[in-house]
Amino acid sequence: MSPSNPSQIRKTPRQRRSAETVEAILTAAAHILEKEGFEAATTNRVALKAGVSIGSLYQYFPNKESLVRALNDRHTREVLELLQRRFAEVRLAPLEEAVRAIVQAMVDVHRVNPGLHRVLVNIVPGIGGLTETKALEDAAAGLLSQFLKARKTELRPLKPDLSAFMLVHAVEALTHAAVLERPELLKGDLFVDEASRMILGYLLGGPEERRSRQNK
Template sequence: MRKVPRQERSRRMVERIVTAGREVLVGSGYDAFSTNRVAAAAGISPGSLYQYFPDKAAVLDVIVDRYWDEVADRVAAALADRVGETGPAMVRATAAAALAALETDRALLRVIHEDLPPRRLAAQRRALEQRVRQLLTAVLTARPGDPGRSPDVQAWVIVLAIENLTLRWVLDEPGADRAQLLDEIVHLVTGYVSTAQLGDPGPD
């Protein structure tokens, strides 16, 4: 922020800019996200925009950060609430929370994940992954597991799998309903952490 909005009027304007920016982004894509366009959509002048935002990227940052912070908080909270319950319950609740969080603004999620250069979200994605991974590593370490396998790596695998499955499901609306997806995710994770030594293909 270049200047702190002191009066109520200017604070409302900052909000209008952010809202208009989101509308332009969702309605017309990232290519249309020019400062002039956003200002026009907000019903203000380009000059006014630059009184409170140092540059175009700052506006985008606010939009993306707000969205992703909410997603991250909801997912992390859901997981933290369920630590101590059984593995499947934890997994299901967390995946369900991720789905719900990602679905709250599908259109914005789509633009962010399909139009924007991934760098924009990379840091925040990593941060969320790490938050979840740390909790999960602790849970995995506490349970008796195959001593030859690293809980850190397992947590990394599980977090990435769930993240990408939920993300793609929300964006692509594939041939599986929500309950089915959650079932499969639970299967995936429980099957994974309970498999014996390699070379045991199970009931194959």
């Protein structure tokens, strides 16, 4: 509504019919983006696939960019909510178990819509002045940083913010790569094992550093 809100929906749906239209558009856009990439996701094709007219699309999304942003916002919200929930769940769990749970959460999130997620991560920053994906990374890093602070007696001395930055990016990239290039890795526990090992190795430090603490 407000003029300084370019990423927002143009008209808020008031009837169920229109809510379904918006949903159909978003779903169609997600499918095309996932399967054929950004270039192929023309507004006309999205409308066609959604089974609505191009006019309807523009009734709710002022431009193509806002469509991609809406998708990204929704996705970002989902990921963040899952991560928050998972972090809360493992607050009291043993370190190793907690780390595994978080890694598993990342994998779960990315397995839902791997292609879409990748497109969003890659394309959106170049398109709109995207702050959302960056915001997600920052939020995830914040959660992790809190986690590290709470566990500091179990870990080697480290700078929580820096370590959170390193881990967020490492785990995100590993998950992306695994989902897209080695999906078979995700069948068993192999990937989660390896990623968790990397994280724990980083957080616990070498033998000397471990010896100077009592815990596990």
